[in-house]
Amino acid sequence: MDKYAPQAWLPHERPLLPGSPSTPLHSDWRRLAYLIVGFIVAITGALGNALVTVNLPYLQGSLGVYASEIAWLPAAYVMANVSMNLLLVKFRQQFGLRLFTELFLLLYAVATLAHLFVHGLASAIAVRAAHGMSGAALTVLGLYYVLQAFPARHRLKGVVVGVGFAQLALPLARLFSSDLLEIGEWRGLYFFELGMALVALGCVLMLKLPPGDRVKAFEKLDFLTFALFAPGVALLCAVLALGRVVWWLEAPWLGYSLAGAIVLIAAALLVEHNRASPLLNTRWLSTGNMLRLAASVLLIRIVQSEAGGTVGFLQALGLNNDQMQTLWLVTLAGSVAGVVVSALTITPARIQPSLMIALAMMAAGAFMDSRATSLTRPAQMYFSQFLLAFGGTFFLGPTFVSGFGAVIAAPRNLISFSLMFTISQNLGGLLGSALVGTFQVLREKYHSSVLVEHLTLLDPQVAARVQAAGAALAGTLGDPAARNAQGVAALGAAATREANILAYNDVFLVIGVVAVATIAWMLVHHLWNICTAYKPAVTAQNAQTGMAGVSLDNSGST
Template sequence: MDRYAPHSWLPHEKPSLPGSPSTPLHSTPKRLAFAAVGLLVAITGGLGNALVTANLQFLQGALGATQAEMAWLPAAYVMTNISMNLVLVKFRQQFGLRAFTEVFLVLYALVTFAHLFVNDLNSAIAVRAAHGMTGAALSSLGLYYMIQAFPAKWRLKALVLGLGASQLALPLARVFSEDLLQIAEWRGLYLFELGLALTALGCVFMLKLPPGDRFRTFEPLDFLTFAILATGFALLCAVLSLGRIDWWLEAPWIGWASAACIILILTGLAIEHNRSNPMLMTRWLGSGVAIRLALAVILIRMVASEQSTGAVGFLQALNMSQEQMRSLYCVMLVGAIAGLAVSAWTIRPEHLFMPLIVSLALMATGSYMDSFSNNLTRPWNMYLSQFLLAFGSTFFVGPTMALGTRNVVTNPRNLISFSVLFGICNNLGGLIGSALLGTYQIVREKFHSSIIVEQLTLLDPRVLARVQSSAAGYASVVADTSSRTNLGYRALSTAATREANVLAYNDVFMFIGVVAVLTMLWIFIRSLWLLTTTTTQAPSAPSPSEPASGASSS
């Protein structure tokens, strides 16, 4: 019997897309088990990068590296993670879901185990790159398990929960990772992650996904395209991750990498465009549907980066420690869970634009509230704003994915293209957001610092009094008058830098709010245009398929 021959499925069992599992009927206890395993796998995959991102400062001391060198750790993960859907989708289609599940979970556990033997920065970067490749498989695996937990009529709810569960990893890591560091320093993080990976591996072996159809999909030219595109996107991620640290116009490698990534990506797309059986449907990727979807995902991810780059960076600039910010991280986690739950509860296939508008409105409100911060702002002053931002950051994920899958269901050949597009836009949106907001914050800090310093003159009695009062504070420990005066000047300079940073972060928060409002208006106008055109065309439609095709053009 040909293992690639399609099965004879019952109507309710037929896989919705090539490479996805069949959907037989399950008992309620088994559905709950699928949901628990799906949640475990999704969070395990997300925590791989989240634990490192949340604790870069602690790892920097353990590895004896500079800030620029440490930035390569999360960058290496994204560099290999971003393009893996190019081959993962075809791997599932050709070798089956069970092989996909077992192979990549075993590799994930082995790579996590390898983290325990990291002793220097080079080995840490190599292991993080390997982790990015294996971790890419876990997000789709968690989604497939979550789909098994829901009946067909609630498939969209499964999509929301399966995709959104991995978004909980970063706030979750920030809540408890400091306790892991106290147990075994930085190895405590990886011991915990290894335990999660082994637990997920055992659960997956005990509760296997139903089989799906298998097809011969790989072609020799696929690997050439993957190598070219993966290298191009990896260079782009490196530029976006380290551009604001090494600075865009000062490090020569940034220019060479930027030029090389453009050439490689265009070369890979040109090869795919001229293939008779391409991996990527370049004509669909160049359509208005795909471009609008990509732009929407990137813009929303940019806005969502306010929490990691904006609020957390702002409080760290005020010398807030991880322990002082733990309550804020708990609020972020609760907001993310609430957004995920409400999205799954309220999602409707006929109203997929509304969650995007609502999430952007909430994030714009939260950013506007944060833009009035000052040097007395503390984590509890940002509870409401960060709850709104966390809520919005998970509220939009499922509806955005559902909008894109409309075109995949009508034309399954677009599956790889859509998976790659969605994954790349999610990763690039976060990187572009961090790069843009971080650069904007540095530029605005220099601007405000220059204005503040211009006004600091000893001819001003208030400035002189501030220097003298600061110097007097050292009288009990420093006997020399000139040394105390120098310390007073230094204290004044530190205060000026702090105020410049506060004003710069306020500008960042306001900028994020403006981007959120403009994106919201664009999506709202687009939804109104689709609504009016669909309504005017419906009465004269010769067949019932036209409204569906009009809706799918969103």
């Protein structure tokens, strides 16, 4: 029997696409089990990277490396995650879901276990790359499990929930990762990752997905495209992740890497553009709808980087993660609420309004944060961060659904859509962090120069501030000159802190402006679509009216 021969399915069981599971009827308890396993798998795929991302300063100290070296960890994850999406869709289609599931979960667990015994920066980068590959697989696998939990009439809601589960990883990581570090430093994080991977592996072995259709998918030119595209994306990720750390104009290798990325990605796209059955459908990806979708996701991901700016702002005030626990609970509640409300309200007609509502909420949160001062504490940011977290998860489901409808109409574009969505998400996150970090540094330098040029000991207020800071050390420092030097240093530190606060306010303000500009762009496009759809309708109506008039005239003359 041909293993690639299509199976006979009942109408309600037919898989949506080759490589996806069939959808038989399940009992309520089995649907609940699929939902729970889907949550575990999706969180497992996203939580490992989130734990590393929120604890980079602590991992830097534990591994004894520089900031420019530790920045390779999130970069390696994104490099592998984006590239693997080129091959994963065809891997599922040709080799089936069972091998896909067990292989990548086993890879995840083995990579984590190996890092517990062979540690260092090189092994940490290798583990992050392995987790990027398996994380790309687990995100899709979690979505497939969640879809089994929803009947056909609510499957659109299942897509929103399945995509949204992975977005809960970041606030969850901020909540309890400090405790893991206290238990076993960086090993505490990896022990937890290993435990999650083994739990997820056990769950998928106990509750398997229904079978689907298999097709012979791979072609020889697919691997040529991958060999060109993967290193190109890796170089681009390295530039975006480390540009701010080593500074854009100071490290020559950034320019060489960017040039190499452009050449390799362009070569891969050239190969695909001239293929009869391309892995990446460049003509479809370059259509107006797909370009607008990619731009929307990219812009929204840049707006979402405000949350990272909030962390930097609070750390600039001297707060640590333990003092922000309630804030992370609020953001987690906002993220969950965004997923739930999006799932309850999702319809094809509401996709565009949903995106604009999400952006409006994020813009409001950013504008509220732009008025922060040195007296601002997490309690004053609860509402704004709730809005940002809500908008961040509320937009994702409608965005995914808006593009996936075109894939259902043309299944051969599944890989192209998957890659476009992944690149917009992951590279958008890297680009957002790079832009926010770079803009914050530039504005901090500007505000520092403005503040410092007014600080002179000839100013009585400045002199009094220096003396007061020095007098506070009178009990431990007897030398007046040393006390005066310490007073000057304290004043300089205060000026730097205020410059950072002003810089973060500028960042939040610009993010709010970007969000408003994106809303305006979407609104103009939405109104344009309404107008262009209205004109043919009016023309058709006038034509019908004219034909009716002609008919009446003819009947009258007869």
